[in-house]
Amino acid sequence: xxxxxxxxxxxxxxxxxxxxxxxxxxxxxxxxxxxxxxxxxxxxxxxxxxxxxxxxxxxxxxxxxxxxxxxxxxxxxxxxxxxxxxxxxxxxxxxxxxxxxxxxxxxxxxxxxxxxxxxxxxxxxxxxxxxxxxxxxxxxxxxxxxxxxxxxxxxxxxxxxxxxxxxxxxxxxxxxxxxxxxxxxxxxxxxxxxxxxxxxxxxxxxxxxxxxxxxxxxxxxxxxxxxxxxxxxxxxxxxxxxxxxxxxxxxxxxxxxxxxxxxxxxxxxxxxxxxxxxxxxxxxxxxxxxxxxxxxxxxxxxxxxxxxxxxxxxxxxxxxxxxxxxxxxxxxxxxxxxxxxxxxxxxxxxxxxxxxxxxxxxxxxxxxxxxxxxxxxxxxxxxxxxxxxxxxxxxxxxxxxxxxxxxxxxxxxxxxxxxxxxxxxxxxxxxxxxxxxxxxxxxxxxxxxxxxxxxxxxxxxxxxxxxxxxxxxxxxxxxxxxxxxxxxxxxxxxxxxxxxxxxxxxxxxxxxxxxxxxxxxxxxxxxxxxxxxxxxxxxxxxxxxxxxxxxxxxxxxxxxxxxxxxxxxxxxxxxxxxxxxxxxxxxx
Amino acid sequence: xxxxxxxxxxxxxxxxxxxxxxxxxxxxxxxxxxxxxxxxxxxxxxxxxxxxxxxxxxxxxxxxxxxxxxxxxxxxxxxxxxxxxxxxxxxxxxxxxxxxxxxxxxxxxxxxxxxxxxxxxxxxxxxxxxxxxxxxxxxxxxxxxxxxxxxxxxxxxxxxxxxxxxxxxxxxxxxxxxxxxxxxxxxxxxxxxxxxxxxxxxxxxxxxxxxxxxxxxxxxxxxxxxxxxxxxxxxxxxxxxxxxxxxxxxxxxxxxxxxxxxxxxxxxxxxxxxxxxxxxxxxxxxxxxxxxxxxxxxxxxxxxxxxxxxxxxxxxxxxxxxxxxxxxxxxxxxxxxxxxxxxxxxxxxxxxxxxxxxxxxxxxxxxxxxxxxxxxxxxxxxxxxxxxxxxxxxxxxxxxxxxxxx
Numbered sequence: 001x002x003x004x005x006x007x008x009x010x011x012x013x014x015x016x017x018x019x020x021x022x023x024x025x026x027x028x029x030x031x032x033x034x035x036x037x038x039x040x041x042x043x044x045x046x047x048x049x050x051x052x053x054x055x056x057x058x059x060x061x062x063x064x065x066x067x068x069x070x071x072x073x074x075x076x077x078x079x080x081x082x083x084x085x086x087x088x089x090x091x092x093x094x095x096x097x098x099x100x101x102x103x104x105x106x107x108x109x110x111x112x113x114x115x116x117x118x119x120x121x122x123x124x125x126x127x128x129x130x131x132x133x134x135x136x137x138x139x140x141x142x143x144x145x146x147x148x149x150x151x152x153x154x155x156x157x158x159x160x161x162x163x164x165x166x167x168x169x170x171x172x173x174x175x176x177x178x179x180x181x182x183x184x185x186x187x188x189x190x191x192x193x194x195x196x197x198x199x200x201x202x203x204x205x206x207x208x209x210x211x212x213x214x215x216x217x218x219x220x221x222x223x224x225x226x227x228x229x230x231x232x233x234x235x236x237x238x239x240x241x242x243x244x245x246x247x248x249x250x251x252x253x254x255x256x257x258x259x260x261x262x263x264x265x266x267x268x269x270x271x272x273x274x275x276x277x278x279x280x281x282x283x284x285x286x287x288x289x290x291x292x293x294x295x296x297x298x299x300x301x302x303x304x305x306x307x308x309x310x311x312x313x314x315x316x317x318x319x320x321x322x323x324x325x326x327x328x329x330x331x332x333x334x335x336x337x338x339x340x341x342x343x344x345x346x347x348x349x350x351x352x353x354x355x356x357x358x359x360x361x362x363x364x365x366x367x368x369x370x371x372x373x374x375x376x377x378x379x380x381x382x383x384x385x386x387x388x389x390x391x392x393x394x395x396x397x398x399x400x401x402x403x404x405x406x407x408x409x410x411x412x413x414x415x416x417x418x419x420x421x422x423x424x425x426x427x428x429x430x431x432x433x434x435x436x437x438x439x440x441x442x443x444x445x446x447x448x449x450x451x452x453x454x455x456x457x458x459x460x461x462x463x464x465x466x467x468x469x470x471x472x473x474x475x476x477x478x479x480x481x482x483x484x485x486x487x488x489x490x491x492x493x494x495x496x497x498x499x500x501x502x503x504x505x506x507x508x509x510x511x512x513x514x515x516x517x518x519x520x521x522x523x524x525x526x527x528x529x530x531x532x533x534x535x536x537x538x539x540x541x542x543x544x545x546x547x548x549x550x551x552x553x554x555x556x557x558x559x560x561x562x563x564x565x566x567x568x569x570x571x572x573x574x575x576x577x578x579x580x581x582x583x584x585x586x587x588x
Numbered sequence: 589x590x591x592x593x594x595x596x597x598x599x600x601x602x603x604x605x606x607x608x609x610x611x612x613x614x615x616x617x618x619x620x621x622x623x624x625x626x627x628x629x630x631x632x633x634x635x636x637x638x639x640x641x642x643x644x645x646x647x648x649x650x651x652x653x654x655x656x657x658x659x660x661x662x663x664x665x666x667x668x669x670x671x672x673x674x675x676x677x678x679x680x681x682x683x684x685x686x687x688x689x690x691x692x693x694x695x696x697x698x699x700x701x702x703x704x705x706x707x708x709x710x711x712x713x714x715x716x717x718x719x720x721x722x723x724x725x726x727x728x729x730x731x732x733x734x735x736x737x738x739x740x741x742x743x744x745x746x747x748x749x750x751x752x753x754x755x756x757x758x759x760x761x762x763x764x765x766x767x768x769x770x771x772x773x774x775x776x777x778x779x780x781x782x783x784x785x786x787x788x789x790x791x792x793x794x795x796x797x798x799x800x801x802x803x804x805x806x807x808x809x810x811x812x813x814x815x816x817x818x819x820x821x822x823x824x825x826x827x828x829x830x831x832x833x834x835x836x837x838x839x840x841x842x843x844x845x846x847x848x849x850x851x852x853x854x855x856x857x858x859x860x861x862x863x864x865x866x867x868x869x870x871x872x873x874x875x876x877x878x879x880x881x882x883x884x885x886x887x888x889x890x891x892x893x894x895x896x897x898x899x900x901x902x903x904x905x906x907x908x909x910x911x912x913x914x915x916x917x918x919x920x921x922x923x924x925x926x927x928x929x930x931x932x933x934x935x936x937x938x939x940x941x942x943x944x945x946x947x948x949x950x951x952x953x954x955x956x957x958x959x960x961x962x963x964x965x966x967x968x969x970x971x972x973x974x975x976x977x978x979x980x981x982x983x984x985x986x987x988x989x990x991x992x993x994x
Binding site for chain 2 (some may be wrong): 043044045046049050051052223225228229230231232233234236238247248249260261264
């Protein structure tokens with residue numbers, strides 16, 4: 001039996017970054033807001049206790065903060081000719097779980113996508129001709145960089161991002177990223193103090209004519225009080241960011257930036273340990289009536305609401321739309337349907353430079369402490385003579401020197417025994433690691449849909465991921481790997497190791513949790529699931545917010561753009577939608 | 589509560605055209621002033637249960653004599669104070685003798701409220717008659733024999749209680765007198781901050797010099813520099829009471845509640861008056877502490893524990909990082925005669941006060957699970973005797989006592 005609850009103005013599914021931002025904005029608007037979160041309540045003092053949070057085995061290896069496959073698994077395959085099998089242990093990517101979502105355990109790299117990203121199809125066609133984009137399913141986002149700029153700014157000031165602007169109102173700033181799009185003002189805090197590895201990386205990069213700059217970081221360089229009045233602390237360089245919650249209030253998350261204010265609001269309520277099964281539609285199928293969820297004791301509730309905001313992790317957003325029957329599921333054979341379309345990932349590759357005479361003290365670190373080179377990212381360079389589009393940031397971000405997992409050794413070293421121990425001792429302090437954060441461009445065949453065989457604990461079909469690295473992206477990655485070799489040679493270490501990314505994505509080894517697309521935004525309802533305001537084309541009182549809206553993934557971490565889109569959607573709801581609720585902000 | 593008041597005020601304003609208009613407007617004014625008296629007196633601190641209906645009865649107060657439960661003071665006829673008259677209320681506030689001649693236990697701070705003016709008491713009464721009546725039977729007296737015999741309070745009052753409204757000191761400024769009136773009257777600061785005799789009465793000559801309370805230590809708030817607030821400017825005090833965050837410290841424990849419910853909602857002029865008065869209280873402490881030498885074994889052990897467990901937030905030099913991480917260097921709360929508050933913070937953790945101006949309310953995590961009593965004692969000894977701090981060493985038995993207080 002389903003229990004029927006009193007109506008709410010707004011139901012938000014998932015209380016991570018986007019859910020918190022939207023909840024706070026709409027509560028300020030005076031609406032009665034309820035957030036329903038699948039995982040537990042989490043707060044700094046109780047859950048990221050300074051006394052035990054730096055437990056690598058518990059959090060880093062056993063992944064205590066993450067979604068467990070028993071709660072929700074997914075199936076995966078590389079192409080449509082294969083039969084997908086369940087991911088029984090999340091490895092390649094690690095979805096978050098609980099209040100704060102993946103924003104709890106991130107490293108804190110906080111990027112803006114460039115103006116050329118939001119109009120990627122138009123700009124690349126203009127520059128290189130339509131033929132260059134063949135085999136890719138690139139499309140414009142329906143917004144411009146200038147439109148989204150103020151919302152990036154709001155996110156950066158909310159989160160206390162530490163960095164150096166490279167372009168303020170069209171003027172290039174020395175010390176910043178000269179390739180970034182124009183911004184209205186600098187970051188709220190100066191860059192973090194650099195450790196030795198990124199300092200040396202920057203020297204080497206400059207020596208070969210590149211333009212290194214401090215990576216914009218959500219690990220705070222100084223104490224900060226954000227516009228909501230919430231105070232954050234200066235990062236202590238403990239080196240426990242990714243996979244961990246921050247005990248020092250130094251890493252931006254919903255917990256450290258919004259929740260202290262949001263949780264006190266009388267018109268906001270949170271229900272944790274409650275999983276939304278689906279969004280309920282009225283008889284016409286054109287309006288949402290609310291959501292159905294199950295609490296931790298298995299009791300089912302129907303929660304009526306005037307508006308539903310889907311704010312879970314991008315992959316979960318896509319699946320919820322499918323399970324709710326909103327829009328049509330994408331079919332790679334016909335190209336019809338939009339839910340599950342333009343799924344993209346991130347094209348990541350690494351490099352290790354082994355030195356004999358350096359001591360990098362890798363344990364003095366923070367998740368986003370380092371330097372980046374964007375000379376080969378996005379549209380920063382001429383692809384005319386090249387055989388691909390897109391690019392990658394080259395990053396020296398030595399985020400940790402943790403004892404279990406950070407054990408760099410040169411190729412050919414035995415994997416155990418005295419030789420391995422010897423190599424570990426010699427390489428631990430003297431190895432510089434880089435990675436290239438590459439763009440991932442959509443194709444007609446990479447997509448998400450529902451698995452025909454495997455079901456979750458409630459009997460709902462699992463989501464099926466069909467993905468492999470497109471040839472374009474592999475060519476891009478190899479090109480950037482060659483650049484990293486150049487840098488390694490310039491730095492003159494003993495050994496430069498730059499393995500190249502191969503076809504055949506697998507779900508085992510960790511690569512990145514930057515899964516994008518599935519419910520993409522755009523101006524054409526045939527190729528996008530939500531309009532430019534992230535409002536469903538099919539059910540206008542449903543908004544879907546997150547990386548699920550990305551029409552492609554750039555060579556940058558997604559969180560900055562996710563935050564900006566949340567503020568952008570909140571603004572559209574507050575200033576446009578609420579004047580005439582239940583109607584489409586853009587006519588199809 | 590605010591809503592019902594707003595409604596009343598609106599009703600009163602609508603009545604402007606009616607023959608009763610003048611009295612209605614006056615009444616609205618009076619109720620509004622009475623609500624402010626309830627804030628000054630922090631009635632809700634005791635009479636509202638956490639998460640409960642406003643003023644419908646509080647959580648039990650653990651006194652050295654046994655539990656007392658703050659009664660329902662909503663105007664419910666049967667279970668609240670709905671059947672009281674204004675005169676009975678005034679008598680109770682003045683003398684501790686309630687409806688039907690029943691004597692109140694001095695957990696109800698009538699020894700302070702007796703100082704309130706007739707007008708303020710009458711305003712408060714008017715306000716209390718307007719709050720939402722709630723039916724909630726409370727048995728206030730849950731004391732064991734012989735303390736449950738209310739007549740014993742007759743003797744207590746004879747020995748410990750002086751009735752009478754506040755008498756202004758004409759040699760002092762109006763601001764000082766306002767401060768004295770608030771601190772000794774409605775604000776009833778001495779209920780927590782003045783040490784108590786074996787009978788539970790304020791100790792002679794120890795006014796606001798600090799006292800143990802529910803496993804915490806309500807610190808010395810007289811004008812002394814070492815343990816008192818002599819080194820605080822008036823602005824520092826006002827900011828602390830308004831926001832919960834001072835220049836070096838963040839309110840926690842019972843004071844966080846007092847700030848959230850009461851002082852953060854007081855008028856700035858009243859906070860300034862309180863500051864003026866407190867700073868004028870003489871520093872006549874005879875004992876001055878000298879810091880333990882750094883080579884004391886407890887100091888050496890304490891420093892190592894501090895570096896490992898505390899310095900990431902409170903910094904190696906004890907300066908902290910306000911407004912998030914309190915400074916320990918020069919912070920009076922760590923240098924009180926009793927180490928109960930810092931011991932409580934280390935053992936159980938705490939969440940700071942949350943106010944509109946300072947919404948973060950950061951947490952001090954509990955460290956009891958990973959530090960032995962000896963380690964807690966040593967690290968507190970170190971904190972109390974470093975960076976210019978000086979206070980008696982902390983012993984394992986001090987820590988055990990705090991551990992058992994909960």
